[in-house]
Amino acid sequence: MTTRWTRKDLLGLRELSADEINFILDTADAFKQVGTREIKKVPSLRGKTLVNFFVEPSTRTRTSFELAALRLSADVINISATASSLTKGETLKDTARNLEALHADILVLRHGSAGAPQFLANRLKASVINAGDGAHEHPTQALLDLYTIREKRRQIAGLHVAIVGDILFSRVARSNIFGLLKLGARVTLVGPSTLVPREFEKLGVEISHKIDEVLPKADVVNLLRIQHERQRREYFPGIGEYIRFFGLTKERAKLLKADCLIMHPGPINRGVEIDSEVADGLHSVILNQVTNGLAVRMAVLYLCGGIST
Amino acid sequence: MKQTKRKTSGAAVPIMDAEAIRGALRRVAHEIIERNPQLTYVVLAGIPSRGVEIAERIARFIHEIEKINVETGVIDVAMHRDDVGTRSELPIVRESKLPLPLEERTIIVVDDVLYTGRTVRAAMDAINSFGRPARIQLAVLIDRGHRELPIRPDYVGKNLPTAGGEKVQVRLEQTDGEPDEVRLEKS
Amino acid sequence: MNTTIIRNGRVIDPANKRDEIADLYIVKGRIAEKSDVRDPNSEVEEIDAKGLIVAPGLIDMHVHLREPGFSHKETIESGARAAAAGGFTTIVCMPNTSPVPDNSSTIAWIKDRAARVASVTVLPAGAISKNLAGEELAPIGSLATAGVVAITDDGHCIQNHEIMRRAVEYARMVGVPVLDHCQDYSLVGNGVVHEGYWSTLLGLPGWPAAGEEAIVMRNILLAELCDHPIHCQHLTTAGSVRLLREARARGVKISGEVCPHHIALTDEAIQNFETNYKMNPPLRSQTDVDALLDGIADGTLSILCSDHAPHAEFEKEVEFDVAPFGIIGLETELGLFIDLLVHKHAKIDIVRLIEMCTIEPARLLKLDAGTLSPDARADVTLIDPALKWTVSVDQFQSASRNSPFNGWKLKGRAVRTIVGGKTVWKL
Numbered sequence: 001m002t003t004r005w006t007r008k009d010l011l012g013l014r015e016l017s018a019d020e021i022n023f024i025l026d027t028a029d030a031f032k033q034v035g036t037r038e039i040k041k042v043p044s045l046r047g048k049t050l051v052n053f054f055v056e057p058s059t060r061t062r063t064s065f066e067l068a069a070l071r072l073s074a075d076v077i078n079i080s081a082t083a084s085s086l087t088k089g090e091t092l093k094d095t096a097r098n099l100e101a102l103h104a105d106i107l108v109l110r111h112g113s114a115g116a117p118q119f120l121a122n123r124l125k126a127s128v129i130n131a132g133d134g135a136h137e138h139p140t141q142a143l144l145d146l147y148t149i150r151e152k153r154r155q156i157a158g159l160h161v162a163i164v165g166d167i168l169f170s171r172v173a174r175s176n177i178f179g180l181l182k183l184g185a186r187v188t189l190v191g192p193s194t195l196v197p198r199e200f201e202k203l204g205v206e207i208s209h210k211i212d213e214v215l216p217k218a219d220v221v222n223l224l225r226i227q228h229e230r231q232r233r234e235y236f237p238g239i240g241e242y243i244r245f246f247g248l249t250k251e252r253a254k255l256l257k258a259d260c261l262i263m264h265p266g267p268i269n270r271g272v273e274i275d276s277e278v279a280d281g282l283h284s285v286i287l288n289q290v291t292n293g294l295a296v297r298m299a300v301l302y303l304c305g306g307i308s309t
Numbered sequence: 310m311k312q313t314k315r316k317t318s319g320a321a322v323p324i325m326d327a328e329a330i331r332g333a334l335r336r337v338a339h340e341i342i343e344r345n346p347q348l349t350y351v352v353l354a355g356i357p358s359r360g361v362e363i364a365e366r367i368a369r370f371i372h373e374i375e376k377i378n379v380e381t382g383v384i385d386v387a388m389h390r391d392d393v394g395t396r397s398e399l400p401i402v403r404e405s406k407l408p409l410p411l412e413e414r415t416i417i418v419v420d421d422v423l424y425t426g427r428t429v430r431a432a433m434d435a436i437n438s439f440g441r442p443a444r445i446q447l448a449v450l451i452d453r454g455h456r457e458l459p460i461r462p463d464y465v466g467k468n469l470p471t472a473g474g475e476k477v478q479v480r481l482e483q484t485d486g487e488p489d490e491v492r493l494e495k496s
Numbered sequence: 497m498n499t500t501i502i503r504n505g506r507v508i509d510p511a512n513k514r515d516e517i518a519d520l521y522i523v524k525g526r527i528a529e530k531s532d533v534r535d536p537n538s539e540v541e542e543i544d545a546k547g548l549i550v551a552p553g554l555i556d557m558h559v560h561l562r563e564p565g566f567s568h569k570e571t572i573e574s575g576a577r578a579a580a581a582g583g584f585t586t587i588v589c590m591p592n593t594s595p596v597p598d599n600s601s602t603i604a605w606i607k608d609r610a611a612r613v614a615s616v617t618v619l620p621a622g623a624i625s626k627n628l629a630g631e632e633l634a635p636i637g638s639l640a641t642a643g644v645v646a647i648t649d650d651g652h653c654i655q656n657h658e659i660m661r662r663a664v665e666y667a668r669m670v671g672v673p674v675l676d677h678c679q680d681y682s683l684v685g686n687g688v689v690h691e692g693y694w695s696t697l698l699g700l701p702g703w704p705a706a707g708e709e710a711i712v713m714r715n716i717l718l719a720e721l722c723d724h725p726i727h728c729q730h731l732t733t734a735g736s737v738r739l740l741r742e743a744r745a746r747g748v749k750i751s752g753e754v755c756p757h758h759i760a761l762t763d764e765a766i767q768n769f770e771t772n773y774k775m776n777p778p779l780r781s782q783t784d785v786d787a788l789l790d791g792i793a794d795g796t797l798s799i800l801c802s803d804h805a806p807h808a809e810f811e812k813e814v815e816f817d818v819a820p821f822g823i824i825g826l827e828t829e830l831g832l833f834i835d836l837l838v839h840k841h842a843k844i845d846i847v848r849l850i851e852m853c854t855i856e857p858a859r860l861l862k863l864d865a866g867t868l869s870p871d872a873r874a875d876v877t878l879i880d881p882a883l884k885w886t887v888s889v890d891q892f893q894s895a896s897r898n899s900p901f902n903g904w905k906l907k908g909r910a911v912r913t914i915v916g917g918k919t920v921w922k923l
Contacts, residue, residue: 005399014697030385030402039438042388091814113815114699115769134817135699174699199696299402302388306399 005303009121009128012137013178021179024299025147031302032295034071044302045074048105053096054131055081055111060266061131061141064290065108068297074106074305096120106305109133127304135169140300141265142175144293146183148285149220151292152261157184162214164190164246165224165273168197168235172265173224177205190214191246194235211246215255221283222263223248223273239272248274253281261285320495321478324469327489330450333466334363337448338370340464345415348375350443354382355419356432357403362484363450364419382407384418386431411440417463421479423449426460451491453477472496499523499533500917505545505878509552510851511858511867520550522874525917529870545878548911549846552868553585553616553875554853556826557675557861558650558729558753558801561587561618564605565594570806570895572606575826576614578804578894580921582826583910585875586617586865588857591628592651598623598634600642607643615920616913617865617875619645621675624663630654633663640670645861648675650729653711655681661718668724673861675727678711678736679777688817690763690778698767700817703778705733712736716743716750725749727860730803732758732777734787741796751860752791753799756825756832759788761900769816772900775805776821792852793843799860800852802829806896824894828901834881834908846881878912885909893921 005023013021034040050069052062057080069076079099092111099107106127109117114134121128132138149156161180167173167189177200180187187205189196196207208214215221226242236242243249248262253275256262262274262283270276279286325333345351348371355364361383368379384407387400407416418432429447436445448464453471471477474496480487500522507518521528533540561575570578572589579587589606591597597606603620610618622639626632628649636647647667653676654660660676667674684707689695691702712728716739719726731737731752743750757775762782765773773779791797805822812819830853837843844852858866865875889902912922 027402030388030404033404033406034388034438037438038440041438043434044388044390091810093813111815113817115816118769119815137699168696169699171699174697197696199693202693203697302402303399 005307008304008307009117010139010300010304011117011121011128011130013139013142013175013182014137016182018182021143021146021182024143024296024303025150027299027303028143028147028292028295031298032292034298035291035294041071041073043073045069045072045305048074048305049103050074050076050106050108050301050305051099051104052076052078052108053099053110054079055109055116056132057081058110058132061110064293065129065131065297065301068294068301069106071294072298072301074301077104092116092119093123096124100124100126106301127307129300129304132171135171135174137175137178138171139175140293140297141172142179143300144289144296145176145222145263145265146179147292147296148263148289149261151288152285153219156180158186159219160186160188160217161220161222162188162190162218163222163224164211164248165226166195167191167200167224168195170224176222177203181205188214188218192236192242212252212255215252216257218260219257220261220263221248221256225265225267225269226273243272247272248278250275250277253278253283256283263289266290321492322495323490323492325467325491330466330489330491333450334366335370337464337466338367338374341367341417341448342371342375344463348377348379350413351415351417352380352382352408353417353419353448354384354407354432354436356384356386356428358484359421359479359481360419362481363421367419367448380408384432384435386428386435389431389434390427405435405439407436407439409440411436411442414442415444415446416442417446417448419448421450421481422477423447423452423462424455426456426458429460430458450479451477467491469493498525498917499538500541500543500874500914501533502543502545502550502876502878505548505550507550507868508847508850509868510847510855511552512869514868515847520868520876522876522914522917525874527868527870527872527874543878543912547880547882549850549879549881550868551850551877551879552854552866552872553913553915554583554830554850554877554910555586555857555863555866556582556584556801556804556829556853557588557646557799557857558755559587559589559804559826560592560806560822561589562806563593563609564602568808569811572609572618573613574893574895575804575806576610576616576618577921578824578826578892579616580913580915581893582802582828583830583877583879583913584616584826585877585913585915586619586863587826588619588621588645588861590650591621591623591648596623596627597621597639597644598626598628600635600638603639603642603644616915619861619863621646621648621650623647624649624674625654625659628652630656630659633659633666636663636666636672637670640672644672645863646673646675646727648677648729650675650677653677653679653681657714657718660714661722664718664722664724664726668722673725673727675729676711676715677729678708678715678731680707680710683707683710688774688778689766690780692763692781694763694766698769700766703776705735705780705784708733708777709735709739712739716740716748719750720748723749725751725860727799728752730755730758730777730801731797732780732784732788734784737787737791737796741791741794744796751799752797753801754788754792754797755801755803756829756836757823757900759785759836760832765900770900771812771814771816771819772823772898774816774819774821775803775823789837789841789843792837798852798856800829800833800849801857802826804894806894807898809897812898822898824892824896824899827892827894828887828899828904828906830879831885831887831906831909832901834879835906838881839907874914874917876914877910878914879908880911881908883907883909883911
């Protein structure tokens with residue numbers, strides 16, 4: 001199946017069709033192979049300038065995008081919020097316009113405001129890649145999650161995927177929900193009722209607050225990082241209570257199906273959402289996710305950045 | 310020559326039918342055997358899509374003749390094109406497969422039509438990122454002339470002089486789901 | 497003798513229960529009888545109102561004029577022009593200016609400025625609490641003396657019920673109407689859009705309906721306790737309508753108003769993060785819209801207004817959660833209300849619509865306006881209820897352009913606005 005890729009931006013998975021998602025994953029297959037070559041470089045984005053504009057800080061995602069860009073022979077500039085003029089009161093729009101005046105071709109943006117990448121994509125000629133906007137979407141994370149599942153289980157349709165943790169504030173959860181549902185998976189959200197809003201049921205997912213009931217039925221368990229710093233105390237009483245009710249302890253891991261995959265977007269809170277042993281155990285594909293992230297991001301940069309404007 | 314259903318709009322002139330293609334590839338197989346005494350070091354690396362089927366067919370002929378299994382591979386050139394960003398449609402990239410290590414091997418790049426030579430240049434670029442083979446040769450079903458780079462084929466199924474605006478169309482059973490044919494669409 | 501005769505229009509004057517084809521006479525800026533036109537040789541302005549409605553000048557009791565302090569968004573002068581272009585002859589301006597009109601000098605400044613530059617009547621609302629901080633009462637008595645027509649902390653909401661209670665009791669003593677922007681800060685948090693399907697989908701902090709209803713409930717209790725009317729501003733939820741309906745049936749002195757955007761749009765509109773759909777209170781779900789329409793139809797919601805909230809382009813062209821709340825509305829208000837309430841949803845007739853923009857606010861605020869009674873000041877709005885037009889924001893009189901309705905095709909529009917007998921705007 002051939003699909004013409006026509007989008008200059010990747011803002012989220014909500015607006016992509018199943019065909020488009022599969023096309024990205026197929027393209028990622030080709031780029032994954034590049035990582036096994038002696039010279040891990042192809043000239044596809046040679047001469048293009050990519051700017052990693054991380055208003056919200058992140059080392060892992062930024063490094064992944066940087067490496068992906070370098071392997072495609074693009075030139076890379078990294079800008080973080082504190083270093084940029086945003087702190088001097090310049091608006092996001094003006095900062096981005098300045099970057100475009102420097103001939104940036106691709107802008108990878110991580111920002112605390114939902115909709116910020118869309119805001120820029122509508123106003124800039126450059127390709128805008130969403131590396132995470134507030135609690136809205138983190139499309140490349142979900143794509144690499146889908147890729148990892150597909151790599152291990154051949155197809156996604158019909159699988160039962162459990163996403164566990166703070167769904168309400170999670171862009172990883174949202175992008176995963178959109179992608180998984182589009183590709184025909186069954187999705188169950190698990191977490192405290194304060195963090196797993198019932199409104200999601202309208203999308204076609206199930207909700208459970210009893211992890212022990214869900215684990216034996218799941219083909220994939222995707223654990224989200226629990227941040228007690230970001231959440232206000234009103235949402236749940238504390239880490240201890242969370243672990244007791246929702247932590248993937250080694251006891252709970254015994255409930256898993258033999259071929260169940262354990263995933264986590266990282267960084268892991270060992271001992272909180274997942275026990276150390278389980279994170280390193282046989283079910284875990286957490287490291288595969290990181291490798292696949294590179295291939296997926298190369299695919300995304302190639303597709304969005306390669307279109308002539 | 311058998312009449313086959315044509316899907317083309319312009320007047321298309323049949324150049325080779327299934328029998329002719331078969332004959333040409335068999336001859337190419339013989340030439341490869343002649344020039345490469347150590348067939349176990351040869352890799353027939355096809356450029357997707359049709360180059361892959363042609364490489365496999367040549368390998369089968371070599372097996373028929375010499376009873377030796379020659380390795381085949383795939384070289385995706387889309388990632389190595391030098392015109393990314395200038396085309397309205399982005400070329401689809403595919404996974405490359407080459408047996409490693411490449412040192413001491415003879416890679417025979419296989420494609421259906423040799424034209425400007427840019428595809429082959431990209432293929433050589435791709436091969437270089439895998440390693441450094443002992444030598445690279447080129448086998449094509451059709452050489453239609455009009456080179457823009459200093460590239461020449463080692464094995465040619467048929468030389469076909471063409472004009473710039475004309476199109477050479479190749480159809481292969483497995484890749485296209487149609488009977489084997491080469492035809493020339495006049496402008 | 498300055499005389500104007502408006503001929504052959506459909507005169508709708510709810511205060512006098514008039515709805516008939518008739519001529520309307522204006523002499524020296526006042527509504528007059530035919531017999532008052534004595535001098536046949538004097539210059540008479542004749543206006544042909546065939547096919548038009550001749551209504552008392554419309555009143556919008558919820559407008560942000562931004563002066564003093566934020567004149568880059570709007571001024572009293574430009575806001576008045578926008579009102580005139582929308583068919584409104586009297587507007588009440590909200591107190592979230594800088595300085596806040598929590599003192600008689602600022603009120604005097606506003607009145608003075610309006611008298612000098614405004615083409616329509618501008619009536620100031622004073623603050624309930626000092627600096628709108630919700631902690632100490634503003635000098636409500638002095639504000640009344642200075643000429644405020646109501647008090648409100650609009651933009652803000654007093655959270656401490658005890659303080660609100662004392663404010664209402666005090667206002668009762670002075671005879672000043674109390675208006676309230678109903679928002680419970682703790683329930684709302686940093687919500688920017690209606691808490692529901694769309695906020696969940698997009699990962700935006702939600703503004704739950706309960707955040708409005710909790711304060712509506714508070715106001716119902718206080719209106720009963722203090723025996724003084726409280727008017728709930730810009731209501732948006734089905735729950736608010738239900739609470740109001742139940743309380744009014746028992747005779748509680750509580751009322752509510754609706755803005756056009758809350759019935760023209762739902763929260764689905766925010767999905768592209770466009771800031772012209774961001775306002776406070778936010779756009780709600782279809783269920784809420786339906787309840788508002790029913791509330792207007794059965795009289796539970798008695799007043800229509802715009803909550804005209806201008807912002808400069810550079811202020812609105814930012815990330816969604818950082819953008820200021822609000823949209824302009826004076827110049828699209830009447831068109832939207834006629835189009836949606838009378839034509840599209842057929843919830844009320846044009847007479848009731850005019851009531852909701854004339855005698856209802858006039859009664860609540862005890863204004864000498866909203867009628868065509870003999871000797872009333874000649875504030876008249878001519879309306880063509882069948883006129884089809886396309887909203888073009890670039891042609892607005894307002895200094896700002898933050899409207900989501902650009903390009904909308906509406907049916908119904910004011911075609912002439914007359915203040916004190918003088919035409920201040922015509923199409």
